[in-house]
Amino acid sequence: MSSFVLVGALLSTGCSNDQPPGGRPPSPVRVAAVREEPVAIETILSGTIVPVDISDVASAVAGKVDAYPFEEGALVQKGDALAQLRTVQLKLQIAAAEATMREKQAHHELLEKGFRQEEKDQAEARMLGAEADDKYMQDKLARTRDLYRQGTVSDDELGQTISLAVKAAQQYAAARADHALKQAGSRAEEIAEAKAAYESQQQEVLRLQDRLAKYTIVAPFKGILVKQHTDVGQWVEIGGRVATLSGFERVDVVVNVEESFVSMLSVGQSVDVWIDSLGEEKIIGQIKYIVPRSDWQGGSRSFPVKIRLENRLVEGVPRLKEGMLARVRLRGKEKTRLMAHKDAIVRSSGTPMVYVVGEDNKVRKVQITEGISRGQFIEVIGKLKAGDRLVTEGAERLRPFQEVSILPESAATR
Numbered sequence: 290m291s292s293f294v295l296v297g298a299l300l301s302t303g304c305s306n307d308q309p310p311g312g313r314p315p316s317p318v319r320v321a322a323v324r325e326e327p328v329a330i331e332t333i334l335s336g337t338i339v340p341v342d343i344s345d346v347a348s349a350v351a352g353k354v355d356a357y358p359f360e361e362g363a364l365v366q367k368g369d370a371l372a373q374l375r376t377v378q379l380k381l382q383i384a385a386a387e388a389t390m391r392e393k394q395a396h397h398e399l400l401e402k403g404f405r406q407e408e409k410d411q412a413e414a415r416m417l418g419a420e421a422d423d424k425y426m427q428d429k430l431a432r433t434r435d436l437y438r439q440g441t442v443s444d445d446e447l448g449q450t451i452s453l454a455v456k457a458a459q460q461y462a463a464a465r466a467d468h469a470l471k472q473a474g475s476r477a478e479e480i481a482e483a484k485a486a487y488e489s490q491q492q493e494v495l496r497l498q499d500r501l502a503k504y505t506i507v508a509p510f511k512g513i514l515v516k517q518h519t520d521v522g523q524w525v526e527i528g529g530r531v532a533t534l535s536g537f538e539r540v541d542v543v544v545n546v547e548e549s550f551v552s553m554l555s556v557g558q559s560v561d562v563w564i565d566s567l568g569e570e571k572i573i574g575q576i577k578y579i580v581p582r583s584d585w586q587g588g589s590r591s592f593p594v595k596i597r598l599e600n601r602l603v604e605g606v607p608r609l610k611e612g613m614l615a616r617v618r619l620r621g622k623e624k625t626r627l628m629a630h631k632d633a634i635v636r637s638s639g640t641p642m643v644y645v646v647g648e649d650n651k652v653r654k655v656q657i658t659e660g661i662s663r664g665q666f667i668e669v670i671g672k673l674k675a676g677d678r679l680v681t682e683g684a685e686r687l688r689p690f691q692e693v694s695i696l697p698e699s700a701a702t703r
Contacts, residue, residue: 315694318683320646321630325675328628328668330553330621330661336544336596338564338613342510342536345518346371348525349503359532361517364605365508371532372519374504383497390490397483400475412464412471419457419464426450426457512536513607537607540600542574542615545591553621554579560596561618564609574598574617594619628666633679634659643669644680644687646695652680654689 352374359365404412433450436442516533519525542562546554554576562572577597583590596617600609633643634657641659644652660668678695680687687693 313691315650315692316683316687317696318646318680318687318693319696319698320678321633321681321698323669323673323675323677323679324628324666325625326628326666327623328626328661328663329623330550331618332550333616333618334544334546336542336615336617338540338542338598338609338611338615340512340535340537340611341539341541341597342512342534343611344509344534345530346506346509346532346534347528347530348372348374348506349527350374350500351527351529352376352504352525354519354521354523354525357517357519357521359514359517361514363514364602365512365514365534367508367511369508370505371508371514371534372506372525374506374525376501376504379497379501379504383494383501386490386494386497390487390494393483393487393490397480397487400480400483403475404471409468409471412468416461416464416468419461423454423457423461426454430454506531508534510534510536511538515611535611537600537602537609540598540609540611541577541595542598542617544594544596544617544619545589546594546619548583548590548592550619550621551579551592551594554594554619555622558620560620562596562598563616564613565616566613567608572598626660626668627670627673627675628663629657629669629673629679630681631662631665631667632681633684634667634669635684637685643671643673644684645673646678646680646693649692650695651690651692652687 354372355375356370356373359369359371365371430450433442433447437444437447512534514532515535518530518532525531556576556579558576560574560576562574563569564572574596576594578595580593580595583592598609600607602608629643635642635644640656642654642656645655646652655671655673657669657671657673660670662668680693682696683693
């Protein structure tokens with residue numbers, strides 16, 4: 290009776306064991322599926338704040354500085370005078386040129402209006418008088434010739450009468466021409482010449498006035514005077530620097546981005562910026578320019594990227610100042626990638642690999658290349674696809690083609 294009990298107990302034990310006949314039992318593991326997700330590469334770089342508008346304001350003329358109203362650090366508005374050069378001699382030249390211009394203007398207007406009626410009447414009167422004199426002398430000449438033929442007038446008297454008659458005829462001709470001139474007015478050529486002379490003098494006055502304006506060196510934009518290059522009493526040459534003006538309302542953070550990453554960026558993209566010295570939360574900037582030129586001749590393959598920030602005054606001082614150190618987080622364009630839980634990566638053999646659980650619950654080993662990471666997940670590059678089940682717990686005791694039993698998924702791998 291006892292032998293039957295023992296055989297039954299052995300049979301019962303053999304039927305309850307999961308171990309397949311002649312093999313190892315399935316190894317318990319936990320798994321997590323490979324995900325296909327849009328992921329972007331991120332990097333944090335250091336950059337420098339520079340103003341968008343900065344100018345070494347120079348003088349267009351040479352002269353002695355009479356006034357310099359601002360000091361370094363002062364806020365100036367667009368059009369404010371940064372320096373005033375001496376203008377006494379130039380103002381005298383302008384006054385003389387304006388007087389000449391008025392003279393030429395009056396002459397031109399006189400020719401355009403023509404002669405006054407009184408002048409026309411006077412010319413007509415002279416013409417009529419000359420006509421009467423000419424008629425009288427012609428009659429006298431005719432009588433004198435008759436008397437000469439009769440022998441009562443000498444040769445001298447005839448010659449004198451001829452001379453006076455010719456003179457009277459010439460005076461009459463001159464009076465007629467003057468009368469016609471007064472009636473017709475000035476010639477078109479004379480009016481055009483006078484007009485050209487007047488307009489030429491106008492341009493001379495404008496030239497001198499433009500030169501006078503250059504003796505006041507003004508701010509080209511609103512900004513801070515950061516460097517004073519001259520002072521009252523000093524001589525400034527043509528092209529000499531007067532002041533360095535820095536705009537503050539718009540500033541850029543300039544960072545150098547490696548060529549492998551710069552192609553992932555785009556103009557207009559939002560960027561997170563931190564200014565450590567301000568101790569503030571992040572500032573949202575925008576990529577304004579990607580300069581398509583590296584200092585390759587100097588050995589650098591990085592490209593300048595300008596990130597635009599808005600600035601403001603705080604108690605009269607710009608909050609963001611030129612030269613401040615800034616940190617920026619750049620995010621590349623999103624790309625669909627295969628992402629696996631980091632616990633699935635096995636590195637014991639030196640080459641990263643994962644165990645993939647097939648539909649028959651047997652595992653196969655796949656070598657992979659690691660890409661970018663995001664939280665607990667990392668990009669895996671290899672012969673994998675979305676949905677593949679990767680072993681995340683228990684992989685250290687597995688062998689290829691070994692059968693596994695899958696434990697419930699843990700919260701950490703979801």
